[in-house]
Amino acid sequence: VQAVETLSVKEAIESRRSIRKFKPEPIPREELDEILRLASFAPSAWNLQPWRFIVVTDPSLKEALQAAANNQPQVTSAPAVILLASDMEDVLEHVDKVAHPSLPPEQQQRFADMIRGTFGGQSVEQRGAWAAAQCYIALGFLLIAAQSMGYATVPMLGFDPVRVREILGLPDHVQLPAMVPIGRPAEEGRSRHRHRLEDIVTYR
Numbered sequence: 001v002q003a004v005e006t007l008s009v010k011e012a013i014e015s016r017r018s019i020r021k022f023k024p025e026p027i028p029r030e031e032l033d034e035i036l037r038l039a040s041f042a043p044s045a046w047n048l049q050p051w052r053f054i055v056v057t058d059p060s061l062k063e064a065l066q067a068a069a070n071n072q073p074q075v076t077s078a079p080a081v082i083l084l085a086s087d088m089e090d091v092l093e094h095v096d097k098v099a100h101p102s103l104p105p106e107q108q109q110r111f112a113d114m115i116r117g118t119f120g121g122q123s124v125e126q127r128g129a130w131a132a133a134q135c136y137i138a139l140g141f142l143l144i145a146a147q148s149m150g151y152a153t154v155p156m157l158g159f160d161p162v163r164v165r166e167i168l169g170l171p172d173h174v175q176l177p178a179m180v181p182i183g184r185p186a187e188e189g190r191s192r193h194r195h196r197l198e199d200i201v202t203y204r
């Protein structure tokens with residue numbers, strides 16, 4: 001990736017706003033890869049990394065996604081739409097990939113057995129919900145990474161996951177923590193409105 005100017009973490013957090021109108025210029029593959037590489041550095045419990053990213057740029061697929069998202073126009077306005085998916089069943093199938101390579105083989109084996117034991121007793125829905133919560137950490141990283149590289153985003157939950165799974169050919173167990181239209185901004189977005197710190201923070 002070229003050494004283009006990037007915002008610091010603080011600058012990216014300060015300047016990020018949800019943007020719902022985008023310039024049509026396509027996002028170079030290397031830049032999307034870089035944003036997703038940074039998002040994938042998010043921490044997760046036991047380092048299970050249940051997030052999977054599906055990048056949609058095909059215009060007819062974007063139209064279908066928009067129809068499944070209450071026709072919210074930011075979906076087709078964006079040159080790319082990132083579906084943040086959570087696949088805990090895939091995690092459990094490939095749990096051997098997760099144990100840290102620095103561990104001796106028998107400890108890696110014990111780790112895999114422990115993970116399978118822990119989640120084996122839960123329903124697919126239960127462990128799916130647990131994994132989807134981990135994915136929101138990656139969502140935060142993704143939004144800030146994109147912003148630092150000059151790309152705007154809007155995280156979205158206003159869509160029908162059943163229809164989106166159908167459009168993308170995803171199995172039923174895959175959860176969809178967010179849909180994220182992304183591109184260069186073509187509007188300023190709303191000014192920030194947040195609770196005052198004293199309303200949400202206590203020190204004890």
Ligand SMILES: Cc1cc2nc3c(=O)[nH]c(=O)nc-3n(C[C@H](O)[C@H](O)[C@H](O)COP(=O)(O)O)c2cc1C
Nearest residue numbers: 016017018072154155156157158159178189190192
């Ligand atoms: C999980 C989640 C789901 C959201 N879903 C939608 C959505 O479906 N449509 C939309 O326009 N904005 C959506 N938003 C954006 C919020 O409205 C926005 O983040 C919030 O108003 C704060 O504004 P800001 O992002 O500009 O700081 C969503 C945000 C989050 C985090």
